[in-house]
Amino acid sequence: MNVSPKITPVGPSPLALAEMAHAIRFLSIDAILAAGEGHQGVPLGMAEIATTLYARHLKFDPADPTWPDRDRVVLSNGHGSMLLYSLLHLSGYRHISLDAVKRFRELGSPCAGHPEYDPPAGIETTTGPLGQGIANALGMAIAEAALNARFGDGLIDHCTWAFVGDGCLQEGLGQEVIQLAGHLRLNKLTFFWDDNAITDDGSTELSISENVAERFRVAGWHVQEIDGHDIAAIDAAIAAAKADSRPSMIACKTVIAHGVPRLEGQRGGHSGKLIAQDRADMAARFDWVGEIFDIPEAIATAWRETAAHGAKERAAWSQRLGLASDAARDEFARVHTRSLKDGWRETIHAFKERAAREGRAEFSIATSGEIAARLYDVLPEVVTACADLEAPTNHKRQLAAFTARDRAGRYLHCGVREHAMGSLANGIAAHGGVIPLAVTYLPFSDYERPAMRMAALMGLPTIFIFSHDSIGIGKNGPTHQPVEIIASLRAMPNMLVLRPCDAVEAAEAWEIALEHRTGPISLVFARQSLPQLRRDGCRENRSARGAYVLAEAEGGARRVTLLSTGSEVQIALAGRDILQGEGIPTAVVSMPCWSLFEAQDRAYRKAVLGEGCVRVAVEAAVKFGWERWIGEEGGFVGMSGFGASGPADELYRHFGITAEAVAAQARERL
């Protein structure tokens, strides 16, 4: 790989760096003492590591925190948040003012208990649930590699750094990350492992015996083992990490809560309550003259100067951007603002019109793959990750694989690692410039649910795509048949969940997904083939209102409203046929997305649901949550427990999810 011309930072002397590290320590414990709680273990233990990184190696510019080619820094051991806030404050990120630090953990402060995604403040991702941060970092490194392949070293060529605790590496998620990053040889990814031999329970010997460094080596990482308080060693290790062609893990032997005599190296060092005397003792230890929340001017100045080389790098980068072709510059700007290329909507509309016209009875997850295939050509920024289900989910299509040798590939074989897939997709979304899809079966969404929650919490536009959404999968049985999972996703704030009923709604779902930028979206598809229900190819996105009248009642005022989603809408329509045949005016409402419907005005909602009508819902899932739409006394046709192994049509009959049952539920209530 070519290396762009770079300004090599020199930075402060080791002596000054030691003092600068102490500034992190004191700022951190001053904030923790003020808050009355917090985790001092990480900032006190990793102060030298972080200082050396920022002062000597990190490419960053607090004057432009979201500069696309900045290095990314992730504090995966997020409980050590004061390490990050100290770094951001000291190096000059405006949002992390001294006032903000003084209000650590208070309502409204950007210095929350755990780092909360806030790029303008320099916080690249939300961390706290362990392992998520390093998985996000993996995604950032993938995004960097993909963008580097597209735009070249001149525009994108940066590193991703993560601070990592023992917990992150015990989590299965962390282990998935180790395997995958090693496999993909993401050479610009570096972990600093805070090897302090202490977790919340005490000695790491309580729960782990393996040689962690060896574990990384087995996975193909470049591994160095150093004293995490030795600035020269840290400096050399970072340089070696950057030079190596593999991802790097720097195992840093540290003393937890280093500097507080009462707690250092102890279990209580992690987050044991600090007292004023601890600060006094640490001040005595380090001959520290700064008062509370006061950083001696020389040290503060040295910290602010750490940004100088990054500012120069950014200036050089801007120059290179200016020299790039108009097309490259425009495209670079387009993907980094998540603007979509002209033609994307027309592509979806064309698909929609054709689907409505042709009316093929073969809607399924494969349809989503067909739509994706058309969009892949229009939107080169889309990268698709999938957890070893390429064939049955059909979203690879024309994409080449993203591999250790080919960074231009846009299909990421994640292996059977759903959790890492979801979290790295979040990291890609947080990085920007690349739109991530994450594809697996809906029953396995539970494996990546912690990542989905993080996307929702951060407001990241990660697109989650699921197949195998109900008992309709048939003979693979109840492990593979979601019944409660759609409800559990609907319950998640800021997570759009769409379950289209046919190819037209699928196209509409894709249109919504690409336009939605304030949070993640889950597109849920069946595996089995389903008929085409919508024969209107209208340009209006009817799914965007969440629910709409698919078939209005006929022969009089509506008496029954049948509500349904996805594969059961056809059953609702058949139920309507029965009821209409009996002279009961019945409407069918397709509700692909509850939360979008919830967001409509009351008048629209009432018109769709039908005032004074009997309401019956049909969905091959549990009833939980449906009372919102059918009321306490409404009818429900669906599942009351887990599924079974058998042919799909038999299962539908076995569990009583039939048009007859729908009609009966309505009749009972008339």
Added chain:
Amino acid sequence: MNVSPKITPVGPSPLALAEMAHAIRFLSIDAILAAGEGHQGVPLGMAEIATTLYARHLKFDPADPTWPDRDRVVLSNGHGSMLLYSLLHLSGYRHISLDAVKRFRELGSPCAGHPEYDPPAGIETTTGPLGQGIANALGMAIAEAALNARFGDGLIDHCTWAFVGDGCLQEGLGQEVIQLAGHLRLNKLTFFWDDNAITDDGSTELSISENVAERFRVAGWHVQEIDGHDIAAIDAAIAAAKADSRPSMIACKTVIAHGVPRLEGQRGGHSGKLIAQDRADMAARFDWVGEIFDIPEAIATAWRETAAHGAKERAAWSQRLGLASDAARDEFARVHTRSLKDGWRETIHAFKERAAREGRAEFSIATSGEIAARLYDVLPEVVTACADLEAPTNHKRQLAAFTARDRAGRYLHCGVREHAMGSLANGIAAHGGVIPLAVTYLPFSDYERPAMRMAALMGLPTIFIFSHDSIGIGKNGPTHQPVEIIASLRAMPNMLVLRPCDAVEAAEAWEIALEHRTGPISLVFARQSLPQLRRDGCRENRSARGAYVLAEAEGGARRVTLLSTGSEVQIALAGRDILQGEGIPTAVVSMPCWSLFEAQDRAYRKAVLGEGCVRVAVEAAVKFGWERWIGEEGGFVGMSGFGASGPADELYRHFGITAEAVAAQARERL
């Protein structure tokens, strides 16, 4: 560790074993052909491994499938279910009749698409979602070790074997298992890794580069690498595995779909659709004379004879049990029938009465720990697993740690591995004889949710205990504040969810948890200290009805019903005070468990909810699902999105979860 006297099986000659392995192959593809779908890769690839295990080493007796000291066999690569059904049918498990095999994947057959927990049929656990099986196996090995320490080699001394595919080892869950089993040195646990270099996507090279055998060695396992079709090598490897003091991984180089020329060693070998010609080709390859579903008599006989040595072992075991002391025999029977020891209920009642009497305002997760501490003495079969949160969850109490050296310890430091914790707890429950608790924070339940789903699906009585149940945790911020998680657990079929409001309800929740045997239960507690609300120490378990009137309306017919759970019940009571003060007769209903309330008769439910009353719910969580109890137009005071970092009391005000808001919601509706 002492070894009990054992009958060493000799079993059939290698030549006969080869033929017996072919019987697995033909039975499997006959069933898959009949079903029209299935996964032939595993049964064809692991036939020699399985045959050698069953014929030469496995301690089992189909005449008594649930014999407590049987070896446990787990097919972790559950998609290869026909391997297990073939083994069970051929070796003589009655439930897996030839008819059942012929109806593979059909509704009602015990031969479901993936193995479904069914001990009388010889199916020790449900598998399919990858990694769960080996984590269950880890739990079974822990249960064995714990029981062995309690009852000695004479009564419990068996092995646990798992068939494992690449997917299980790519899943983070699998990696957690590798770490933890190595750490605990579970010497009677053996994995057979089906090293066929193929996953669903194709070559494993697409997604993994590490040397899997080395990865196990790093974690402290005994590792052997053999040809998985070489019976002598398999035999020797199993013997060596049993002799070693570490857990064993036998890396078996195999050819996927071995025997079907068109598919073997290919991606399609995994589950590509079989055709009749494949069977003909395989029959030609192996000179197989058996017709479809017909096993030549000599081979069938050899298979049935594999059970002979197990029957002898069981007879010897029965003899030893007969010679044991009455106390030992009774206790052994008690724990294996999950009967509870006299005194357990009195212990809970005594706690409850004292809590009601003393009225200390310090209810929290610690209270659950106090109850557990009392029960630990009464119920020596309880083992508590916790994911590195010993201090803040307070459930270790007097327990010693279960370690590599001390199997009598009853507290399992799982490390930061929630997923393995949940799944191994399921394995413990499936093994029997030990009651597992799994303890972590509620926000991290998402990490173990796939395990919770498996417990619910299998109907295993795993007890999940959670702390940190809402924004009440305060300054650690939204990553640590569940808002949607209670709803997502309530949505899960067969999962009881209890959120007690005080120490009395906590005691009632524990009583319910210990009596509940048909599925898992989640006990959800706050971290913050809460007042004692119930001052009745009545022996009746009021929580067992799911919801009850905690404070009836006064001064006239009830006009308002306030519904609440957990930490918000005190807010509901304060809201009632306001409304009663305004002359509005208002009742407060505590609803610790929705599903138990749902199970009550309609009359009770109506009486509790109050007919014609305004209903307002208050819960520091999302509204999702509450319409079931408050109706479409009911009031709700709670969260509409994620939380924030700040002091708990400020957060409650910030999000408007106050008595005033409750009263206002009620007033608006009167």
